[in-house]
Amino acid sequence: MGSKNKLKRFKENEQFDNVFQPNREEISKGNFKLKGQWSKHFKNDNPIVLELGCGKGEYTIELAKRNANVNFIGVDIKGARLWRGAKTALEDNLSNVAFLRTQIELIDDLFATNEVSEIWITFPDPQIKYKRTKHRLTNNEFLNRYQRILKKDGLVHLKTDSEFMHGYTLGLLHGLAFEVVYANHDVYKNEGSPKEVLEIQTFYENQYLDKNKPITYIQFRLPPN
Numbered sequence: 001m002g003s004k005n006k007l008k009r010f011k012e013n014e015q016f017d018n019v020f021q022p023n024r025e026e027i028s029k030g031n032f033k034l035k036g037q038w039s040k041h042f043k044n045d046n047p048i049v050l051e052l053g054c055g056k057g058e059y060t061i062e063l064a065k066r067n068a069n070v071n072f073i074g075v076d077i078k079g080a081r082l083w084r085g086a087k088t089a090l091e092d093n094l095s096n097v098a099f100l101r102t103q104i105e106l107i108d109d110l111f112a113t114n115e116v117s118e119i120w121i122t123f124p125d126p127q128i129k130y131k132r133t134k135h136r137l138t139n140n141e142f143l144n145r146y147q148r149i150l151k152k153d154g155l156v157h158l159k160t161d162s163e164f165m166h167g168y169t170l171g172l173l174h175g176l177a178f179e180v181v182y183a184n185h186d187v188y189k190n191e192g193s194p195k196e197v198l199e200i201q202t203f204y205e206n207q208y209l210d211k212n213k214p215i216t217y218i219q220f221r222l223p224p225n
C-alpha cells in the first residue's frame with residue numbers, strides 16, 4: 001500500500017469513533033480512560049472478546065455479526081490494517097465492535113482484571129528464532145498477561161498455519177497443566193472444530209490455504225491468575 005493511502009487511513013482512524021489509539025504516556029501513567037470501563041463505551045454489560053493481532057479484523061467482524069450480545073475488540077499495532085475492520089464495522093452499523101491500536105505487550109494496562117471473557121489469536125507471527133521468543137504471543141509472559149485480564153476459566157482460541165506455534169503452545173500448556181479443551185492439527189481435514197473456526201477465514205489464512213498448508217486450532221482455558 002502506498003504511503004499516501006496509509007496516511008489517509010491513519011487520518012480516518014483518528015475520526016472513527018470505534019478506533020482507540022492510546023499513546024504510551026497515557027498508558028504508562030495508568031490514564032487510559034477505558035481500562036475497566038469498556039462497558040461504558042459499548043453502553044451495555046455484555047461479555048468482551050478480544051482478537052489479538054487482528055490485522056484487518058475478519059474474526060472481530062464476523063463474530064460480531066453472529067453474536068449481537070457480545071462486544072468484540074480487535075487489537076493490532078498496524079493502523080492501516082485495522083482501518084479495514086473499523087470501516088466495515090461502521091458501514092455495517094456494528095455497534096458491538098471496536099478496534100484498539102496498540103502493542104499487545106501493554107494489554108493488561110488497557111483492560112482491567114476480569115474484564116475480558118475470551119481471546120482469539122489469529123495467525124500470529126510464530127517468531128521461530130530463539131531471539132524472537134519474547135515476541136511470541138503464546139509465550140509464558142503473554143499467557144500471564146491474558147490470565148490477568150480474563151475472567152475465571154476464560155477461553156483462548158489459537159488458529160495458526162504454523163506447526164511450530166501449534167506444537168510450542170500445546171507443549172507449554174501441558175507443562176503448565178492448563179486445560180486444553182480442544183486441539184486439531186488440520187481443521188479442514190479432521191472433523192470436530194467449532195463452526196467459527198471452519199467458517200471464518202482471515203486475509204493471511206487465505207494465503208496459506210492457497211498454498212495447501214494445514215490450518216491448526218487450539219482452544220484452551222487459563223486458570224485464574
Ligand SMILES: C[S@@+](CC[C@H](N)C(=O)[O-])C[C@H]1O[C@@H](n2cnc3c(N)ncnc32)[C@H](O)[C@@H]1O
Nearest residue numbers: 053054055076077078103104122123202203204
Ligand atoms: C500474520 S499477521 C495476521 C493478521 C490477521 N490476524 C490475519 O490472520 O490476517 C499478524 C498481525 O499481528 C500483529 N502483531 C504482531 N505482534 C504484535 C504485537 N506485539 N502487538 C500488536 N500487534 C501485533 C501484526 O501487526 C499483524 O497485523
